[in-house]
Amino acid sequence: MKKALGAAFFYARFALPFSRIGFRRRVGKTRLEADFSGQRWVVSGATGGIGQAIALGAAARGATVLALGRDAGKLDELAGQAAGAGRIQPLQVDLSLMQDVARVAGDIARNGRVDVVVHNVGVMCHEFRRTAEGLERGFATNLLGHWVLDQGLRRGGALHEGSAIISMSSGGMYGAALDIDALQAADAGSHDGFNAYAQHKRAQVELTRHWNSLGPAQPRAWVMHPGWVDTDGVRSALPGFRKLFRSVLRDAAEGADTALWLAATRPDTGEGIWLDRQRDDEHAFAFTRAGANADALVAALRAHG
Numbered sequence: 139m140k141k142a143l144g145a146a147f148f149y150a151r152f153a154l155p156f157s158r159i160g161f162r163r164r165v166g167k168t169r170l171e172a173d174f175s176g177q178r179w180v181v182s183g184a185t186g187g188i189g190q191a192i193a194l195g196a197a198a199r200g201a202t203v204l205a206l207g208r209d210a211g212k213l214d215e216l217a218g219q220a221a222g223a224g225r226i227q228p229l230q231v232d233l234s235l236m237q238d239v240a241r242v243a244g245d246i247a248r249n250g251r252v253d254v255v256v257h258n259v260g261v262m263c264h265e266f267r268r269t270a271e272g273l274e275r276g277f278a279t280n281l282l283g284h285w286v287l288d289q290g291l292r293r294g295g296a297l298h299e300g301s302a303i304i305s306m307s308s309g310g311m312y313g314a315a316l317d318i319d320a321l322q323a324a325d326a327g328s329h330d331g332f333n334a335y336a337q338h339k340r341a342q343v344e345l346t347r348h349w350n351s352l353g354p355a356q357p358r359a360w361v362m363h364p365g366w367v368d369t370d371g372v373r374s375a376l377p378g379f380r381k382l383f384r385s386v387l388r389d390a391a392e393g394a395d396t397a398l399w400l401a402a403t404r405p406d407t408g409e410g411i412w413l414d415r416q417r418d419d420e421h422a423f424a425f426t427r428a429g430a431n432a433d434a435l436v437a438a439l440r441a442h443g
Protein backbone atom coordinates (compact mmCIF):
# COMPACT_ATOMS: atom_id res chain seq x y z
CA MET A 139 0.00 0.00 0.00
CA LYS A 140 2.81 2.39 1.00
CA LYS A 141 4.66 1.47 -2.21
CA ALA A 142 1.58 2.05 -4.37
CA LEU A 143 0.96 5.44 -2.77
CA GLY A 144 4.60 6.39 -3.27
CA ALA A 145 4.37 5.41 -6.95
CA ALA A 146 1.14 7.38 -7.43
CA PHE A 147 2.74 10.43 -5.83
CA PHE A 148 5.85 10.03 -7.98
CA TYR A 149 3.90 9.86 -11.23
CA ALA A 150 1.62 12.74 -10.25
CA ARG A 151 4.68 14.88 -9.53
CA PHE A 152 6.75 13.98 -12.59
CA ALA A 153 4.57 12.71 -15.43
CA LEU A 154 4.20 16.09 -17.09
CA PRO A 155 7.80 17.42 -16.93
CA PHE A 156 9.33 14.06 -17.89
CA SER A 157 6.99 13.55 -20.86
CA ARG A 158 7.34 14.88 -24.39
CA ILE A 159 5.00 17.70 -23.34
CA GLY A 160 7.57 18.76 -20.73
CA PHE A 161 10.31 18.77 -23.37
CA ARG A 162 8.22 20.84 -25.74
CA ARG A 163 7.39 23.34 -23.01
CA ARG A 164 10.96 23.78 -21.83
CA VAL A 165 12.96 23.40 -25.03
CA GLY A 166 10.38 23.54 -27.79
CA LYS A 167 11.82 23.79 -31.26
CA THR A 168 14.92 25.76 -30.21
CA ARG A 169 17.64 24.26 -32.36
CA LEU A 170 20.98 23.54 -30.75
CA GLU A 171 23.59 25.62 -32.52
CA ALA A 172 26.89 23.97 -31.63
CA ASP A 173 30.16 23.29 -33.37
CA PHE A 174 32.14 20.39 -31.94
CA SER A 175 34.72 20.35 -34.74
CA GLY A 176 38.10 19.11 -33.60
CA GLN A 177 36.67 17.59 -30.42
CA ARG A 178 37.17 13.96 -29.43
CA TRP A 179 34.17 12.47 -27.64
CA VAL A 180 33.61 9.19 -25.81
CA VAL A 181 30.00 7.97 -25.56
CA SER A 182 29.18 4.75 -23.69
CA GLY A 183 26.18 2.63 -24.65
CA ALA A 184 26.19 4.28 -28.07
CA THR A 185 24.64 1.48 -30.13
CA GLY A 186 21.04 2.29 -29.28
CA GLY A 187 18.54 4.68 -27.75
CA ILE A 188 19.75 7.92 -26.20
CA GLY A 189 23.45 7.08 -26.50
CA GLN A 190 23.11 6.58 -30.23
CA ALA A 191 21.31 9.92 -30.57
CA ILE A 192 24.09 11.64 -28.59
CA ALA A 193 26.79 10.02 -30.74
CA LEU A 194 25.07 10.97 -34.00
CA GLY A 195 24.23 14.47 -32.72
CA ALA A 196 27.84 15.14 -31.73
CA ALA A 197 29.21 13.69 -34.98
CA ALA A 198 26.77 15.76 -37.04
CA ARG A 199 28.20 18.86 -35.34
CA GLY A 200 31.76 17.96 -36.19
CA ALA A 201 33.03 15.81 -33.31
CA THR A 202 34.94 12.58 -33.69
CA VAL A 203 33.00 10.16 -31.52
CA LEU A 204 34.49 7.04 -29.97
CA ALA A 205 31.36 4.93 -29.66
CA LEU A 206 31.47 2.26 -26.97
CA GLY A 207 29.21 -0.75 -27.40
CA ARG A 208 29.39 -4.52 -27.21
CA ASP A 209 27.60 -5.53 -30.40
CA ALA A 210 29.91 -5.44 -33.44
CA GLY A 211 27.02 -5.39 -35.93
CA LYS A 212 25.30 -2.45 -34.22
CA LEU A 213 28.61 -0.59 -33.98
CA ASP A 214 29.20 -0.97 -37.73
CA GLU A 215 25.66 0.17 -38.45
CA LEU A 216 26.16 3.24 -36.25
CA ALA A 217 29.44 4.17 -37.91
CA GLY A 218 27.68 3.90 -41.28
CA GLN A 219 24.98 6.36 -40.21
CA ALA A 220 27.32 9.25 -39.41
CA ALA A 221 27.57 11.89 -42.11
CA GLY A 222 31.37 12.36 -42.28
CA ALA A 223 33.63 9.35 -42.88
CA GLY A 224 35.43 8.41 -39.67
CA ARG A 225 33.29 10.70 -37.53
CA ILE A 226 32.17 7.70 -35.48
CA GLN A 227 34.87 5.27 -34.44
CA PRO A 228 33.40 2.09 -32.97
CA LEU A 229 35.11 0.53 -29.96
CA GLN A 230 33.81 -2.86 -28.96
CA VAL A 231 33.68 -3.31 -25.20
CA ASP A 232 31.45 -5.03 -22.68
CA LEU A 233 30.78 -2.19 -20.24
CA SER A 234 29.76 -4.61 -17.48
CA LEU A 235 33.25 -6.15 -17.40
CA MET A 236 35.78 -4.00 -15.55
CA GLN A 237 38.83 -5.53 -17.22
CA ASP A 238 37.36 -4.74 -20.61
CA VAL A 239 36.45 -1.19 -19.55
CA ALA A 240 39.97 -0.59 -18.21
CA ARG A 241 41.42 -1.95 -21.46
CA VAL A 242 39.35 0.35 -23.64
CA ALA A 243 40.11 3.37 -21.39
CA GLY A 244 43.83 2.65 -21.81
CA ASP A 245 43.47 2.32 -25.60
CA ILE A 246 41.58 5.61 -25.81
CA ALA A 247 44.12 7.44 -23.61
CA ARG A 248 47.09 6.13 -25.61
CA ASN A 249 45.64 7.72 -28.72
CA GLY A 250 45.09 11.24 -27.42
CA ARG A 251 43.08 13.52 -25.21
CA VAL A 252 39.33 13.50 -24.79
CA ASP A 253 37.14 16.60 -24.78
CA VAL A 254 33.79 15.13 -23.77
CA VAL A 255 32.88 11.87 -22.03
CA VAL A 256 29.24 10.85 -21.82
CA HIS A 257 28.65 8.10 -19.28
CA ASN A 258 25.38 7.08 -20.87
CA VAL A 259 25.21 3.32 -20.51
CA GLY A 260 22.56 2.14 -18.07
CA VAL A 261 20.36 -0.93 -17.69
CA MET A 262 17.54 -1.96 -15.40
CA CYS A 263 18.13 -5.60 -14.45
CA HIS A 264 15.06 -7.25 -12.95
CA GLU A 265 16.81 -10.60 -12.93
CA PHE A 266 19.77 -11.03 -10.57
CA ARG A 267 22.83 -12.05 -12.55
CA ARG A 268 26.51 -11.83 -11.84
CA THR A 269 29.08 -10.97 -14.47
CA ALA A 270 32.05 -13.26 -15.12
CA GLU A 271 33.90 -11.02 -12.66
CA GLY A 272 31.38 -11.75 -9.91
CA LEU A 273 29.65 -8.36 -9.83
CA GLU A 274 25.91 -7.79 -10.01
CA ARG A 275 25.31 -6.84 -13.66
CA GLY A 276 23.42 -3.56 -13.07
CA PHE A 277 25.91 -2.25 -10.52
CA ALA A 278 28.80 -3.07 -12.85
CA THR A 279 27.20 -1.47 -15.92
CA ASN A 280 25.48 1.54 -14.36
CA LEU A 281 28.07 2.69 -11.87
CA LEU A 282 31.32 0.81 -11.35
CA GLY A 283 32.06 0.81 -15.08
CA HIS A 284 31.64 4.60 -15.19
CA TRP A 285 34.13 4.91 -12.35
CA VAL A 286 36.62 2.54 -13.98
CA LEU A 287 36.34 4.30 -17.35
CA ASP A 288 36.91 7.67 -15.69
CA GLN A 289 39.86 6.39 -13.66
CA GLY A 290 41.46 4.85 -16.75
CA LEU A 291 41.06 8.04 -18.79
CA ARG A 292 42.48 10.19 -15.98
CA ARG A 293 45.42 7.88 -15.30
CA GLY A 294 46.20 7.76 -19.00
CA GLY A 295 46.22 11.57 -19.19
CA ALA A 296 43.23 11.71 -21.57
CA LEU A 297 41.17 14.05 -19.39
CA HIS A 298 42.24 17.63 -18.90
CA GLU A 299 40.86 20.79 -17.37
CA GLY A 300 38.92 21.59 -20.52
CA SER A 301 37.22 18.18 -20.66
CA ALA A 302 33.53 17.80 -19.90
CA ILE A 303 32.05 14.75 -18.17
CA ILE A 304 28.32 14.19 -18.56
CA SER A 305 26.52 11.43 -16.68
CA MET A 306 23.12 10.14 -17.74
CA SER A 307 21.14 9.56 -14.58
CA SER A 308 17.38 9.05 -14.34
CA GLY A 309 14.42 10.73 -12.71
CA GLY A 310 14.12 7.42 -10.85
CA MET A 311 16.88 8.68 -8.57
CA TYR A 312 14.38 11.12 -7.00
CA GLY A 313 12.93 8.15 -5.15
CA ALA A 314 16.22 6.95 -3.63
CA ALA A 315 18.32 8.01 -0.67
CA LEU A 316 21.81 6.73 -1.41
CA ASP A 317 22.44 3.50 0.50
CA ILE A 318 25.87 2.02 -0.19
CA ASP A 319 24.74 -1.45 0.86
CA ALA A 320 21.89 -1.37 -1.64
CA LEU A 321 24.09 -0.70 -4.69
CA GLN A 322 24.70 -4.40 -5.18
CA ALA A 323 22.54 -7.14 -3.71
CA ALA A 324 24.26 -10.19 -2.28
CA ASP A 325 21.84 -12.65 -3.85
CA ALA A 326 18.69 -13.03 -5.92
CA GLY A 327 16.47 -13.00 -2.82
CA SER A 328 17.51 -9.51 -1.81
CA HIS A 329 17.70 -8.10 -5.36
CA ASP A 330 15.11 -5.56 -6.50
CA GLY A 331 16.05 -4.37 -9.99
CA PHE A 332 13.96 -1.21 -9.83
CA ASN A 333 15.39 -0.06 -6.49
CA ALA A 334 18.94 -1.01 -7.44
CA TYR A 335 18.62 1.07 -10.62
CA ALA A 336 17.36 4.08 -8.59
CA GLN A 337 20.35 3.68 -6.27
CA HIS A 338 22.82 3.62 -9.18
CA LYS A 339 21.19 6.70 -10.63
CA ARG A 340 21.34 8.54 -7.29
CA ALA A 341 24.97 7.45 -6.98
CA GLN A 342 25.75 9.16 -10.32
CA VAL A 343 24.67 12.45 -8.72
CA GLU A 344 27.12 11.93 -5.85
CA LEU A 345 29.87 10.79 -8.20
CA THR A 346 29.45 13.99 -10.18
CA ARG A 347 29.79 15.97 -6.94
CA HIS A 348 33.01 14.06 -6.22
CA TRP A 349 34.44 14.73 -9.68
CA ASN A 350 33.70 18.44 -9.29
CA SER A 351 35.46 18.51 -5.92
CA LEU A 352 38.80 17.46 -7.40
CA GLY A 353 39.98 21.00 -8.09
CA PRO A 354 40.14 23.63 -10.84
CA ALA A 355 42.74 21.83 -12.96
CA GLN A 356 40.40 18.87 -13.41
CA PRO A 357 37.57 18.27 -15.89
CA ARG A 358 34.14 19.57 -14.95
CA ALA A 359 31.18 17.26 -14.58
CA TRP A 360 27.42 17.50 -14.98
CA VAL A 361 24.67 15.03 -14.26
CA MET A 362 21.44 15.04 -16.22
CA HIS A 363 18.45 12.90 -16.95
CA PRO A 364 16.60 12.56 -20.24
CA GLY A 365 12.98 12.45 -19.12
CA TRP A 366 10.96 9.47 -20.35
CA VAL A 367 12.19 8.25 -23.71
CA ASP A 368 10.86 5.50 -25.96
CA THR A 369 13.88 3.21 -26.35
CA ASP A 370 14.61 -0.51 -26.48
CA GLY A 371 15.66 -0.23 -22.83
CA VAL A 372 12.20 0.98 -21.79
CA ARG A 373 10.53 -1.53 -24.12
CA SER A 374 12.26 -4.46 -22.47
CA ALA A 375 12.54 -3.34 -18.82
CA LEU A 376 9.29 -1.41 -18.37
CA PRO A 377 6.66 -2.78 -20.81
CA GLY A 378 3.69 -1.83 -18.58
CA PHE A 379 4.97 1.71 -18.10
CA ARG A 380 5.55 2.03 -21.85
CA LYS A 381 2.04 0.85 -22.65
CA LEU A 382 0.58 3.45 -20.29
CA PHE A 383 2.70 6.42 -21.35
CA ARG A 384 3.63 5.56 -24.93
CA SER A 385 1.79 8.49 -26.49
CA VAL A 386 3.77 11.02 -24.44
CA LEU A 387 7.22 9.43 -24.40
CA ARG A 388 10.04 11.48 -25.92
CA ASP A 389 12.05 10.34 -28.89
CA ALA A 390 15.75 9.57 -28.52
CA ALA A 391 16.86 12.92 -29.96
CA GLU A 392 14.78 14.73 -27.34
CA GLY A 393 16.35 12.57 -24.63
CA ALA A 394 19.82 13.36 -25.99
CA ASP A 395 19.30 17.10 -26.33
CA THR A 396 20.50 18.19 -22.87
CA ALA A 397 23.74 16.19 -23.13
CA LEU A 398 24.65 17.98 -26.36
CA TRP A 399 23.55 21.30 -24.89
CA LEU A 400 25.66 20.81 -21.74
CA ALA A 401 28.71 19.96 -23.83
CA ALA A 402 28.17 23.07 -25.92
CA THR A 403 27.36 25.58 -23.19
CA ARG A 404 29.24 24.22 -20.15
CA PRO A 405 27.16 26.06 -17.53
CA ASP A 406 28.51 26.60 -14.03
CA THR A 407 28.80 23.35 -12.15
CA GLY A 408 27.26 22.93 -8.73
CA GLU A 409 24.39 21.20 -7.04
CA GLY A 410 21.51 19.98 -9.13
CA ILE A 411 20.56 17.72 -12.00
CA TRP A 412 19.87 18.92 -15.53
CA LEU A 413 16.75 18.28 -17.55
CA ASP A 414 15.76 20.10 -20.72
CA ARG A 415 18.65 22.56 -20.53
CA GLN A 416 17.64 23.64 -17.03
CA ARG A 417 19.06 22.84 -13.62
CA ASP A 418 16.60 21.20 -11.23
CA ASP A 419 17.02 20.42 -7.56
CA GLU A 420 18.58 17.00 -7.06
CA HIS A 421 16.13 16.26 -4.23
CA ALA A 422 12.37 16.28 -4.63
CA PHE A 423 11.59 14.58 -1.31
CA ALA A 424 13.17 15.40 2.08
CA PHE A 425 14.05 11.78 2.92
CA THR A 426 16.60 11.46 0.11
CA ARG A 427 18.80 14.17 1.69
CA ALA A 428 19.65 11.74 4.48
CA GLY A 429 21.42 9.33 2.15
CA ALA A 430 25.13 8.48 2.05
CA ASN A 431 27.45 11.14 0.65
CA ALA A 432 30.03 11.25 -2.13
CA ASP A 433 32.93 10.29 0.16
CA ALA A 434 31.20 7.10 1.26
CA LEU A 435 30.37 6.26 -2.34
CA VAL A 436 33.91 6.83 -3.58
CA ALA A 437 35.31 4.70 -0.77
CA ALA A 438 32.98 1.89 -1.83
CA LEU A 439 33.94 2.22 -5.51
CA ARG A 440 37.66 2.35 -4.67
CA ALA A 441 37.26 -0.92 -2.78
CA HIS A 442 36.54 -2.48 -6.19
CA GLY A 443 39.60 -0.98 -7.88
Ligand SMILES: NC(=O)c1ccc[n+]([C@@H]2O[C@H](COP(=O)([O-])OP(=O)(O)OC[C@H]3O[C@@H](n4cnc5c(N)ncnc54)[C@H](OP(=O)(O)O)[C@@H]3O)[C@@H](O)[C@H]2O)c1
Pocket residue numbers: 182183184185186187188189206207208209212231232233234235258259260261279306307308309310363364365366367368369370371372
Ligand atom coordinates in the same frame (compact mmCIF):
# COMPACT_ATOMS: atom_id res chain seq x y z
N1 LIG B 1 14.79 5.70 -21.83
C1 LIG B 1 14.41 6.39 -20.76
O1 LIG B 1 13.24 6.77 -20.60
C2 LIG B 1 15.42 6.73 -19.71
C3 LIG B 1 14.96 7.43 -18.59
C4 LIG B 1 15.86 7.79 -17.61
C5 LIG B 1 17.19 7.47 -17.76
N2 LIG B 1 17.61 6.79 -18.85
C6 LIG B 1 19.04 6.47 -18.95
O2 LIG B 1 19.54 6.83 -20.21
C7 LIG B 1 20.59 5.94 -20.58
C8 LIG B 1 20.30 5.35 -21.94
O3 LIG B 1 19.05 4.69 -21.85
P1 LIG B 1 18.31 4.06 -23.12
O4 LIG B 1 16.87 4.01 -22.74
O5 LIG B 1 18.74 4.73 -24.35
O6 LIG B 1 18.89 2.57 -23.05
P2 LIG B 1 18.84 1.40 -24.14
O7 LIG B 1 17.80 1.63 -25.15
O8 LIG B 1 18.75 0.14 -23.35
O9 LIG B 1 20.27 1.50 -24.81
C9 LIG B 1 21.38 1.21 -24.03
C10 LIG B 1 22.58 0.99 -24.91
O10 LIG B 1 23.64 0.55 -24.06
C11 LIG B 1 24.16 -0.65 -24.59
N3 LIG B 1 24.64 -1.53 -23.53
C12 LIG B 1 23.92 -2.07 -22.52
N4 LIG B 1 24.71 -2.85 -21.76
C13 LIG B 1 25.95 -2.80 -22.31
C14 LIG B 1 27.18 -3.40 -22.00
N5 LIG B 1 27.32 -4.22 -20.95
N6 LIG B 1 28.25 -3.13 -22.77
C15 LIG B 1 28.14 -2.32 -23.83
N7 LIG B 1 26.99 -1.72 -24.20
C16 LIG B 1 25.90 -1.97 -23.44
C17 LIG B 1 23.03 -1.30 -25.34
O11 LIG B 1 23.59 -2.16 -26.28
P3 LIG B 1 22.98 -3.63 -26.58
O12 LIG B 1 22.04 -3.43 -27.71
O13 LIG B 1 24.18 -4.44 -26.93
O14 LIG B 1 22.30 -4.11 -25.33
C18 LIG B 1 22.36 -0.07 -25.95
O15 LIG B 1 23.01 0.32 -27.12
C19 LIG B 1 20.69 4.91 -19.46
O16 LIG B 1 21.67 5.27 -18.55
C20 LIG B 1 19.32 4.99 -18.81
O17 LIG B 1 19.35 4.59 -17.47
C21 LIG B 1 16.75 6.41 -19.84
